[in-house]
Amino acid sequence: MDTRQMRYFVALAETLHFGRAAARLNMTQPPFSRQIANLERDLGVTLVNRTSRQVHLTAAGARFLEDSRAVLAQFEIACRDARLVAKGMTGELRLGFMMHAAHRIVPQMVSRYGAIRPDVRLSLSETTPAEIEQKLLSRDLDAAITFADPSNSQIDSHTFLQDRLCLVMPPSHGLAALRSVGPEDLGQEDLIAASAAVAPTLRAAITGYFAAAGIVPRFRFEPQLQNTILRLVATGLGVALVPESICDGHMLDLVARPLVNAPTMEVALKTLRGQDNPAVAPLIALVRSQTP
Amino acid sequence: MDTRQMRYFVALAETLHFGRAAARLNMTQPPFSRQIANLERDLGVTLVNRTSRQVHLTAAGARFLEDSRAVLAQFEIACRDARLVAKGMTGELRLGFMMHAAHRIVPQMVSRYGAIRPDVRLSLSETTPAEIEQKLLSRDLDAAITFADPSNSQIDSHTFLQDRLCLVMPPSHGLAALRSVGPEDLGQEDLIAASAAVAPTLRAAITGYFAAAGIVPRFRFEPQLQNTILRLVATGLGVALVPESICDGHMLDLVARPLVNAPTMEVALKTLRGQDNPAVAPLIALVRSQTP
DNA sequence: ATCCATTGATACCTCAATTGAATTAGTTGG
DNA sequence: CCAACTAATTCAATTGAGGTATCAATGGAT
Structure with missing residues (x-):
């Protein structure tokens, strides 16, 4: 039992005439009749009552016609969508x-x-x-x-994208008065940064920045999410080195300052x-x- | 392109293995591979990427899998419903x-x-x-x-059902005082009844009832719907002979009286x-x- | 009542499509 | 480089779908 037989049946239901339905499908009547008979046999249901003079749908046939149209339409949609997905359009x-x-x-x-x-x-x-x-x-x-x-x-x-690191801190912080900040200004600060396990490249850039200046940074908290870092900084628990791209927009309770010789992070797709x-x-x- | 190939594809997507999918369908691998290839050719879309080591769905394949499952499920429902309708259960x-x-x-x-x-x-x-x-x-x-x-x-x-005719009138009507009414009581009344074109059998029974008593009834209005007749009677525009079965329940503004030698209407399915x-x-x- | 036209079913044939068995080709891992 | 695994290819056999010719049943016309 297959959609082909459904198509045949829909043609028959729409013409109510074996000969004309077969012609519409570009085939002759005998094999068409056989397919309808096979469909009925497989379903175990009489779909049309035929006399030699007229054909009409049974109640089961009327229902099957509705359902068949729905199935065939969904079938077409499935094929069309596969093609659209393949073209990347959906x-x-x-x-x-x-x-x-x-x-x-x-x-x-x-x-x-x-x-x-x-x-x-x-x-x-x-x-x-x-x-x-x-x-x-x-x-x-x-x-x-x-x-x-x-x-x-x-x-x-x-x-x-080349994303330079910058320093963020609360507006009340002493370093907020400076135009730019170097590693030596940060030796006594509590730093907040994601751990190497979470963001290895960023963490390496930060430690590398300090190491080049011979400073040993003091890491205070190690949250996983960037947002948490900003919240902790805003609360006054420390300062953080973050990519410039996140300093956009309204950070009401934070200020950012450029770093001298700021390390840049490359961002990639x-x-x-x-x-x-x-x-x-x-x-x-x-x-x-x-x-x- | 047919649901058979959809079934094949679903089996492949679920096993991600040509050989095992074919086995699940009780067939051998070569014809199975060819059917998948045919499906892809007909769709014009690559559904699975295969190396000799692993098979995985493409984006189009993943979408087609979802859609195919839906189509096949609807197909089964159509068949099941046809059988249920044929059994008269739905x-x-x-x-x-x-x-x-x-x-x-x-x-x-x-x-x-x-x-x-x-x-x-x-x-x-x-x-x-x-x-x-x-x-x-x-x-x-x-x-x-x-x-x-x-x-x-x-x-x-x-x-x-044998449905006797009875007389309905407004409660204020003079005949409401009688226990039962005969044709001779109605010679001067305005009668309301559906026309012979609308309800030939009922109309014939009414005219026959009067003819047997030698009375010529006076038909005043001829509405089509039974409800209109009752409304007109309630308004005091006349009286009507109606089947008893409609006198059930609450007819607040009407009273019914039996007719002597009341004609009965047979109701049939x-x-x-x-x-x-x-x-x-x-x-x-x-x-x-x-x-x- | 008889004949004829119409219509679906049946019988038989042909051919294409599908399947299965055997084999090949290409990867991967040791 | 070999062994294993897996999908693709080849080819013969089978299934099944379609075509032609014909039949049977029905309904209308004469």
């Missing part, structure tokens, strides 16, 4: 990103991507840099925004090499076009 | 009836039928006796309740001979069981 793109990107990078990217692929649903998932690689490899993500650290050779990386979601290509093209 | 029964039956007969019948066939939707349509026969013949109705007048030989009739809606049989059994 479907889903699972984009992961570290929290640093949530402030400015992701909103901007989502807005631009939505303009060129309005029918692709963007599934956004915040995650830590450490998790991103494994989720790309396990195909749980189609693409991800993270720091451009060297990664698995199976992963393509497209750097598109990463994808699994050989990934086959056609919705990804335009996203790569997008970041390529804005590469510094 | 579906629709289009029951027509004259307005006289709306007061007591139809509510009672609907309630009893609903108890034995809860999943059959009853489509109820009020109509005039004159229309009922043609709607049965044109298969616009599965069954109908009307007077048991002789009808087309294609129509089966099951009489199940009619169906088209050879009609094939299995939901009808239990309805016929129902009225059979309450035949006087």
Whole structure:
């Protein structure tokens, strides 16, 4: 039993005439009659009552006609959607990103991507840099925004932003009076930063910055999420070195100051090499076009 | 392209292994591989990426899997429902009836039928006796309740009620004082009755009742619907001879009186001979069981 | 009542599509 | 480099879908 027999039956129900229904399907009447008979046999149900003069649907036939039309329509939709997804015109793109990107990078990217692929649903998932690689490899993500650290050779990386680190602190903090800050100003400060396990590249950049100046930094708290860091700083529990891109917009209870010889973090869009979601290509093209 | 290939594809997507998917379908791997290839060719879309080591779905494949499951489920539902309708356990029964039956007969019948066939939707349509026969013949109705007048030989009739005529009038009417009323009491009254075109049998019974007593009745208004007749009587525009079954319940502004030698109307359930809606049989059994 | 036209069913044939068995080709891991 | 595993390919056999010719039943016309 198959959709072909459903198509035959719909033709018969619409013409109520075996000969004309067969003609509409570009076939002759005998095999057409046999297919209808097979359908009825498989269902175990009489769908049409036929005399040699007239054909009419039984109650079961009328119901089956409605249902068949629905099934056939859904069948067509399934085929059409598969083609659209293959062309990347619809479907889903699972984009992961570290929290640093949530402030400015992701909103901007989502807005631009939505303009060129309005029918692709963007599934956004915040995650830590450490998790991103494994989720790309396990195909749980189609693409991800993270720091451009060297990664698995199976992963393509497209750097598109140089993000300088800056210092954030509460407005009342003594260092807020300075125009810019160097590592030597921070030797006595409580620092708040994500642990190396969560954001290895960022952590390495921070420790490297201090090490170059011969300063031993004092790390006080190690939250996982960037947002928590900002909240702790605002509460006066310490200061933090964060990428400039998150200092955008209204940070009412925080001030940022540039660092002398500020280390820069490269931000990249990463994808699994050989990934086959056609919705990804335009996203790569997008970041390529804005590469510094 | 057919549901068979969809079934194959779903098996492949669930096992991600050509050999095991084929085995699950009780077939060997080569023809199975070819069917998947055919499906992809017909769709023009790559659904799975295969290396000799692993198989995984493309984005289009993932979408097509979801859609295919939906299509196949709906397909099964269509088949199941056709079988259920054929057994009369579900579906629709289009029951027509004259307005006289709306007061007591139809509510009672609907309630009893609903108890034995809860999943059959009853489509109820009020109509005039004159229309009922043609709607049965044109298969616009599965069954109908009307007077048991002789009808087309294609129509089966099951009489199940003897409905005596009685007189209705406003409470203030002079005849309301009588225990029972004869034709001779009504010679000077304004009568309200449906025309012969609308309800021939009832009209014939009324005129016959007067003719037998040598009285020439005075028909004043001829509405189509029974309800209108009662409303006109209540307003004091005349009196009417109506079947007893409509005098049930609360007729606040009307009184009914028996007629001497009251004519009786036979009420019947009619169906088209050879009609094939299995939901009808239990309805016929129902009225059979309450035949006087 | 008889004949004829119409319509769906049946018998038989042909051919294409599907299947299965055997084999090949390409990867991966040791 | 070999062994294993897996999907693709080849080819013969079978299934089944469609076509032609024909039959049987029904309803209308004469």
